[in-house]
Amino acid sequence: MDLPRYPYHQTLEQRSGQPQRRPVVIVGAGPVGLTLALDLARRDVPVVVIDDSDRIGEGSRAVCWAKKTLEVLDRLGVGEAVAREGVRWQRGRVFHGEREAYAFDLLPESHHKMPAMVNLQQDQVEARLVRAVQLDERIELRGKHELIGLEQDESGVTLNVRTPDGLFDMRADWVVACDGARSPTRTLLGLSFQGQVFEDRFLIADVRLAPGVRPRGLDPAKPERWFWFDPPFHRGQSVLLHAQADGLWRIDFQLGRGADVEAERDEDRIKARVAAMLGTDGFELAWSSIYQFCCRRAERFRVGRVLLAGDAAHQVSPFGARGANSGVQDADNLGWKLAAVLRGEGGDALLDSYEAERIAAADDNIGHSTRATDFISPKSALSLRLRKAALDLAAHTEFAKPLVNSGRLSMPTDVGDSMLNTPDADAWSGGPAPGCPAPDAPLEAGWLSEQLHGEFTLLAFGGAVDFDGRMQVLPSDGIAAQRYAAQPGSAYLIRPDAVVAARWQRFDAAAVRAALARAHGRPQ
Amino acid sequence: MSKLTLTPNFGREADAFYAELIAAQAGLSDEKAADWLARLTLILCNHIGDREVLREAFALASDHHD
Numbered sequence: 199m200d201l202p203r204y205p206y207h208q209t210l211e212q213r214s215g216q217p218q219r220r221p222v223v224i225v226g227a228g229p230v231g232l233t234l235a236l237d238l239a240r241r242d243v244p245v246v247v248i249d250d251s252d253r254i255g256e257g258s259r260a261v262c263w264a265k266k267t268l269e270v271l272d273r274l275g276v277g278e279a280v281a282r283e284g285v286r287w288q289r290g291r292v293f294h295g296e297r298e299a300y301a302f303d304l305l306p307e308s309h310h311k312m313p314a315m316v317n318l319q320q321d322q323v324e325a326r327l328v329r330a331v332q333l334d335e336r337i338e339l340r341g342k343h344e345l346i347g348l349e350q351d352e353s354g355v356t357l358n359v360r361t362p363d364g365l366f367d368m369r370a371d372w373v374v375a376c377d378g379a380r381s382p383t384r385t386l387l388g389l390s391f392q393g394q395v396f397e398d399r400f401l402i403a404d405v406r407l408a409p410g411v412r413p414r415g416l417d418p419a420k421p422e423r424w425f426w427f428d429p430p431f432h433r434g435q436s437v438l439l440h441a442q443a444d445g446l447w448r449i450d451f452q453l454g455r456g457a458d459v460e461a462e463r464d465e466d467r468i469k470a471r472v473a474a475m476l477g478t479d480g481f482e483l484a485w486s487s488i489y490q491f492c493c494r495r496a497e498r499f500r501v502g503r504v505l506l507a508g509d510a511a512h513q514v515s516p517f518g519a520r521g522a523n524s525g526v527q528d529a530d531n532l533g534w535k536l537a538a539v540l541r542g543e544g545g546d547a548l549l550d551s552y553e554a555e556r557i558a559a560a561d562d563n564i565g566h567s568t569r570a571t572d573f574i575s576p577k578s579a580l581s582l583r584l585r586k587a588a589l590d591l592a593a594h595t596e597f598a599k600p601l602v603n604s605g606r607l608s609m610p611t612d613v614g615d616s617m618l619n620t621p622d623a624d625a626w627s628g629g630p631a632p633g634c635p636a637p638d639a640p641l642e643a644g645w646l647s648e649q650l651h652g653e654f655t656l657l658a659f660g661g662a663v664d665f666d667g668r669m670q671v672l673p674s675d676g677i678a679a680q681r682y683a684a685q686p687g688s689a690y691l692i693r694p695d696a697v698v699a700a701r702w703q704r705f706d707a708a709a710v711r712a713a714l715a716r717a718h719g720r721p722q
Numbered sequence: 723m724s725k726l727t728l729t730p731n732f733g734r735e736a737d738a739f740y741a742e743l744i745a746a747q748a749g750l751s752d753e754k755a756a757d758w759l760a761r762l763t764l765i766l767c768n769h770i771g772d773r774e775v776l777r778e779a780f781a782l783a784s785d786h787h788d
Contacts, residue, residue, distance in 0.1 A: 583756060584764065586757060588764055591761055591764060591765070597768045601764065
């Protein structure tokens with residue numbers, strides 16, 4: 199598939215030298231910036247997205263897209279395509295030395311529109327997003343616009359931008375930095391970006407198998423995730439195999455701390471590593487790179503009128519697929535809040551809640567990611583020995599399997615203590631508490647997730663109630679009622695980012711009004 | 723108050739328990755014995771299950787060294 203471009207054009211704003219004030223300028227046209235642009239546009243907020251490049255970045259980056267991300271993308275019109283084109287895998291196998299330690303099935307819960315996760319190369323997802331953005335008249339995507347200066351006062355932000363035609367100024371009410379781990383915006387803000395740098399080097403090789411080749415019995419028609427600890431073909435390190443779309447496989451070799459990076463870049467050497475792993479040379483090397491990673495975050499995600507999202511705000515190891523997934527969830531959390539503030543419906547506190555909620559999520563993701571990394575790359579002889587013990591025991595006992603950590607799949611973080619939540623006043627025997635994601639469920643036709651439309655929605659179980667906002671009536675028995683532990687008369691207030699804001703055993707119009715105000719950052 | 727049992731728990735059998743502990747890994751090389759001890763640690767931690775008890779045990783193990 200040809201990747202779309204967004205070539206540079208000189209704009210009237212540049213030629214005239216008169217900055218045109220914009221509600222929102224997004225810096226960075228990666229998956230996070232593009233998701234946020236689509237989200238804001240659907241809320242009728244015009245957006246300018248600037249990027250220092252004019253094309254989608256190449257090479258191996260994100261691969262795994264988790265259910266919550268797919269639901270967000272679905273709301274923006276690209277989720278079905280990503281879910282369809284992505285590879286679904288169910289079986290994960292963990293090997294230790296010569297042996298298989300254990301295998302697991304993802305066994306995703308049925309009756310959700312979106313799968314637990316799909317694997318699809320990041321550039322394919324970005325291509326979908328760029329096309330959707332380019333079809334939307336409310337979004338202007340400008341290539342070869344490099345942010346080099348940033349100033350803000352109470353009334354707005356001035357961005358100094360370098361283009362092939364020289365420097366010019368833009369003016370915005372709000373700026374969102376989605377410009378990646380090396381974020382120039384973050385640097386201009388002078389924010390620290392601290393955490394743990396892991397010394398281990400990793401080699402990524404994307405390979406395409408020759409027709410009919412079934413390495414180690416792997417059936418390309420039934421993709422699996424394979425993870426080796428200390429395999430015979432790569433002693434003392436770990437190796438990960440993941441399926442991608444179009445017959446591509448991702449192989450991730452841990453090279454250790456003392457790796458000779460220059461020597462490891464040698465193509466013959468990479469091919470020899472891959473051949474030893476696959477047990478065949480029936481493959482073509484499509485891409486390779488060597489990387490090192492960090493688990494860290496910016497000290498703040500909001501500085502006045504500038505907000506940070508995605509890798510610009512936080513960085514994790516690749517184990518658990520928490521990078522791009524958490525970035526898309528940043529965009530999901532921020533879009534409706536920015537739109538509400540711009541419309542005057544939301545208080546400024548909404549944007550503080552973005553920072554609080556997404557810092558909590560970033561710390562959660564960094565915690566998971568750091569623990570997986572410590573298991574994969576033990577820091578001492580005793581840690582290595584305990585890991586070996588866990589892997590040996592996992593082959594024979596159930597209890598040790600959950601101790602083995604080759605990455606924990608990205609899940610949305612609950613924000614139970616968010617200032618936007620209205621705490622439960624009633625007793626509940628289950629269902630999602632305030633701050634938890636609203637689970638999907640099948641409806642008579644279609645899906646609950648399709649009926650939320652990115653707006654505040656009251657779920658009314660067992661019949662309509664006297665509520666003047668968006669309402670979705672649901673039966674008081676069936677899968678939705680079970681998932682929400684609902685009785686006839688129960689009601690849930692769902693935020694635009696599909697998080698539960700409040701819930702009641704019995705609908706009460708005044709209580710719902712108060713919860714709505716609180717969820718808009720205007721507690722009464 | 724400590725949740726970790728710090729009073730003797732084997733009664734008159736303390737010597738017999740200790741002899742069994744030594745005997746269980748007596749035939750192993752140092753390397754294999756260290757692996758054995760690591761497996762035993764995980765097995766017992768899981769059996770205990772209570773994170774607070776385990777944290778107290780970790781702290782006690784850290785406090786007492788020469």
